[in-house]
Amino acid sequence: MHLTEDGDRPTSGRFPPAVDESCHLPLSPLVVAAKAGCKASFERLYRQLAGPVASYLRWHRASDPDGLTNDVFAQVHRNLGGFEGDENGFRSWLFTIAHHRMIDDRRRASRQPQFQADAGVDESLGCGDVEEDAFAAMGREHVVDLLAVLSQDQREVVLLRIVADLSVEEVGRMLGKSEGAIKALQHRALAALRRHFERAGEVSIP
């Protein structure tokens, strides 16, 4: 495994190159324009944030991440007029809606006959190379298994912190818990995963 100095940008071919975020525009002006009825701005918000929302829902093994993502943005569009806040506030609001949709989906699924949800052979993690794609798919399956090591509360906190990119304070507000409780869940989640890796005794993540 190869990590850069800060560990966040692996240089190995095992990971695809990050999306060029220079094409991302600041959210606040887009939100203001979308609130004023600018369709193009709303579509731009969608293009920038629908991917992370779909990713969040996919890691939670939602039954239809892409469809739910559209539902989330439909709700955002309906209620955008009442939104007040900055960029972080908008992200937090967006993922709060996504989180509630995910919970609704989980409840629906629990009432229906169980089919194995697509664990998400995530073609987006591939690079177009057959070997890389196979590796990425295998990796995703493994990560799904690793997330299953966590309790539901722990998994929610980890995914909201990392995939939704929310702060401890925002996650606490979203889940109705104190910052201390979120930090404790985060700590227990990371400790549980580290212990799991320690027991496995080998490099487990592709």
Add this chain to the structure above:
Amino acid sequence: MTDIALTRRDAEKIIGGDTPPGFADLAVLLAYLRRSREVEPAPPMSAELLDQLAETT
């Protein structure tokens, strides 16, 4: 996009350094999850959402 999610450094602070067994794998897992957020493409807009946009904007 803000950059306030859990990073390796956060994990080091929480877990207590990069020496405990299993820490390196944990750091890779965090990086993998982060990367998944960045590379997931936006799904196509559904017909319903496009209709909604067309009606109200």
